[in-house]
Amino acid sequence: MSDEFEVVSGTGRVRVKGLRKTLRSMEQAGADAESMRDLMHSIGSIVVRSASPPRVSGALAGTMRAGRGKTKAVVRAGGARAPYGPVIHYGWPARGISAQPFLSDALNRNQANIFRELDTGIADILSHNRLT
Template sequence: MSDRIEFGSGDNKVRIEGLGKTVRALQKAGADAEDMRDLMHALGSIVVDAASPPVVSGKLAGTIRAGRGKTKAVVRAGGAKAKYAGVAHYGWPAKNKPANPFLTSALQANQGRIFSALDAGLADILKKNDLT
C-alpha cells in the first residue's frame, strides 16, 4: 500500500501522506482489523449515498455499494444486473455516449465529510484500543 494518495485535477488536488503507515502502526499495535473494515465501509457509504447515477431503468442505482477493505474505501457499481455501469460512468465516445462520472462527482462533493469521518474513525479506533 502506498503511503501517498493524490487525487483531483488542476489546482484542486488533495494529497494524503502517511495513511498506509498509520494503518500498519494500528495493526502492529493491536487495533482490530474489523474496526478498520467498518471505518472504510462507512467512508465508502458516504459516496454511495451521495451518488446520482443516470436513470434509465433504475437497475444501476441498486448496484452501487461500498466494499469492506481494511486499508482502503472502495465503491463499486454494476455487475450482472447492470453491465453498462462503466459506460454510464466513463462514457463511450465511439458510440457517442457521454460520460456521467456520478461516483467521482459524489466523491469530490463529499471530500470534507469523508476526511472528517476518517479522522473521527481513526480517533475512535485509537481510543477503543487504548492507543491514545
C-alpha cells in the same frame, strides 16, 4: 503504489502522506481489522448515498455498494444486473457514449465529510484499542 495523495478544491489543497503506513502500524499494534473494515465501509457509504446515477430503470442505482476493505474505501456500481455501469460512469467514446461520472462527482462533493469521518474513525479506533 504511492502512499500519498492530494485533494484540490478551488484554492484549497490537502495532501495526505503515510495513510497506508499508519493503517498498517495500527493493525500491527492491535487495532482490530473489523473496526477498520467498518470505518472504510462507512466512508464508502458516504459516496454511495450521495451518488446520483442516471435513471432510466433504476437498476444501476440498485447496484451501488461500498466495499469493506481494511485499508481502503471502495465503491462499486454495476454487475450482473447492470453490466453497463462502468460504461455509463467512464463513457465509451468509440461508441459515442459520453462519461457521466456520478461516483467521482459524489466523491468530490463529499471530500470534507470523508476526511472528517476518517479522522474521527481513526481516533475512535485508536482510543478503543488504547493506542493513544
